Amino acid sequence: MNDAAWWQSAIIYQIYPRSFQDSNGDGIGDLRGIEARLDTLVELGIDAIWISPIFPSPMADFGYDVADYCGIDPRFGTLADFDSLLAAAHARGIKLLLDLVPNHSSDQHPWFVESRxxxxxxxxxxYIWRDPAPDGGPPNNWISDFGGSAWxxxxxxxxxxxxxxxxxxxDLNWRNPAVRAAMMDVLRFWFARGIDGFRIDVLWHMVKHAxxxxxxxNAEWQPGMPDYMRVHQTHSADQPEIHDIAAEMRQIADxxxxxxxxxxxxxxVPDLVRYYGTVDTPGVHLPFNFQLIGAEWDAPALAAMIDAYEAALPPGGWPNWVLGNHDRPRIATRVGAEQARVAMLLLLTLRGTPTLYNGDELGIADVDIPAEQVQDPRELNEPGIGMGRDPVRTPMAWxxxxxxxxxxxxxxLPLHADWASRNVAVQRGDPASMWRLTQKLLALRRAHPALALGDYHPVAASGALxxxxxxxGTDRxxxxxxxGGTPQSFAIxxxxxxxxxxAAAQGGADPALLGPHEGYVLA
Incomplete structure (x- = not known):
């Protein structure tokens, strides 16, 4: 255990800053609000916070359109507020990660203003400029992830x-050495300021076919599917040159x-794990493993998925797991409130580094957003196909x-309808709540080396188990x-x-007979 990096045994907690805590009464969360809630996060038991983008931005895509990579948007505060938050987090033993958006900038970034x-x-x-096709139209058939031509x-x-x-x-032109050098200086700027790492947005998009x-x-595309799926992103993403860029970022981090x-x-997974790099040329420490977000919620299928992922990891590659984030439907919506508790047991007991999205510790489900309150440009561009992200970005309930x-x-954005009963204060006072279950599991990870850093070994089970x-070592x-929703027997x-x-999702009195939606940890 003494040889492990801090992030291997850590629990990373994603904060969507607009929706975490507002400190100045403008209806939008901010850095001072995050600082004010740090003690609650310490009580919950998290080790690191990852904050979605807080850089200056026109907010066309809520911070993922960056106008200055080395500043703080006034909506969230100032650099002084950031330094205060960083110091407060470190004083409590909490690491802080920022969300880097290197694939593209805002069209209001001074670089692009000059470029155009x-x-x-x-x-x-x-940036990437091209002449029209012979017919005067776009240079090729590439499609934006938000619908329509990407040109x-x-x-x-x-x-x-x-x-x-x-x-x-x-999109920035990462084949230009000046762009690469400028963006590497952004990493150095924030590392020198004291942050503990970056989550790198759409890393696989950063280089395009020359x-x-x-x-x-895509012959399988049909109306009702997202527009970008009309083609396979064979040439517009996941190009071989990206791995050299990831290796340089890793050198700076190290x-x-x-x-x-x-x-x-x-x-x-076979393509994902290449982003670990090699022993001689390492890439990112953790290529995000999103399999649980889209997985079939079926025991044999999950068991096979876990085994395949473990087998695919390269030498020295450390696994990681994610149940939810700011882009995808919440786990409580995907599998139901009862199974969301089972899913939390799964996330926090698998081998590897788990990332927990703010609000999932309360069991918040997706929130219905009235049409007149929709904010997300993805939903506004392609309404009605289920790609809108507002339902998972709603405010925390304290x-x-x-x-x-x-x-x-x-x-x-509106709060979830049951916020008066589904909030931190109420659940903190209820030993059977989702918040308390999460807290207990995080404490177990600290108490048991086997959970924090141990090996994973499948155990024979049948049916929905x-x-x-x-x-x-000796810790097992x-x-x-x-x-599933029916009782299941298990041979211990x-x-x-x-x-x-x-720890138990519910029940747990008889480990040999699990009730519906039940799960437990034996130690």
Whole structure:
């Protein structure tokens, strides 16, 4: 255990800053609000916070359109507020990670303002500009992840620029050494300020095929599916050159001591694990493993998925697991309130580093957003196909005060309907609550080396049961989960017969008979 990096045994907690805590009464969360809630996070038991983008931004995509990589947006506070939050977090033993957005900037970033000013501007090649196709249309068939062509015509200079997301988010040209050097200096700036790592947004998008060929058409696409799925992103993402860039980012992180890089990568596991790099040329420490977010909630399928992921990890590659984030439906919506408790046991007992999204510790479900209150450009661009992200970005509920004490003003998005009973204060006082279950599991990870850093060993189970052992030295822990709605019997292994139930999703009185939606940890 003494050889492990801090992030291997850590629990990372994602904060969506607009929705965490408002300190100045404008209906939007901010840095002072996060600092005010740190003690609650310490009580919960988390080790690190990852904060979604807080850089200056026009907010076309709520911070993922960056206008200055080395500042703080006034909506969230100031650099002094950030330094105060960082110091307060470190004083409590909490690490702090920022969300780096290197694939694209805002169209209001000074770099792009210069780039689009003329074809001969020195920064023209900092972004991706191309002449029209022979018919005058876009240079190729690439589609934005937010729908429509990924190419935007610029009348003033007579060329198209590329944007993998909104037209207000032009992609940087990472094949230009000056862009690469400038962005590496951004990493150095924040590491020198004292942060503990970065989550790197859409890492797999950062390099495009040098010749810009058409992407292959997806023959399985049909109306009702997201527009970007009309083609396979063969040439617009996951290019071989990205691994050299990830390796340089890793060198910078390692040069600053105990830092961590987490890459956002939505790719199949065989492609995902390549982002660990190699022993000689390491990449990011943790390529995000999102499999649980889209997994079939079925015991045999999950068991096979876990085994395949473990087998695919390269030498030295440390696993990680994610149940939810600011982009995908919440776990309580995907599997129901009862199974959400079982899912929390799964997340916090698998081998590897877990990331917990704020609000999932309360069991918050997706929130219905009235049409007139929709904020998300993805939903506004392609309404009705289920890609809107507002339902999972709603404010945290802290207590029974007005607006759950998130804000003294009107919240920027509505709270969940059951916030008066589903909030931190109420659940903190209920030993059977989701918040208390999460707290107990986090404490168990600290108490048991097997849970924090031990090996994963599948245990034979049938029906709707998923069972596995975590083991490190003499410390052994058994986890059994009923992913179904009917009782399931389980033959406890001989080695575990003397162990006690130390945490349970519900029930747990008889480890050999699990009730519906029941799960437990024996230690």
């Amino acid at each position: 000013s003329s074809r001969d501007n020195p920064k023209r090649d900092w 935007e015509w610029d009348d003033a200079t007579g060329q198209y620029y590329y944007h993998a997301f909104l037209k207000e988010q032009p 010749d810009f060929p058409d992407n292959p058409v 040069a600053h001591g105990a830092r961590v890089l987490i890459g956002e990568i939505y790719l199949p 207590d029974v005060g007005p607006n759950a004490s998130f804000t003294s003003a009107t919240p920027w 998923l069972a596995y052992e975590r083991r490190l 822990v058994l986890v059994v989960l009923n992913l 292994p001989e080695w575990a017969e003397g162990l006690a139930v130390v």
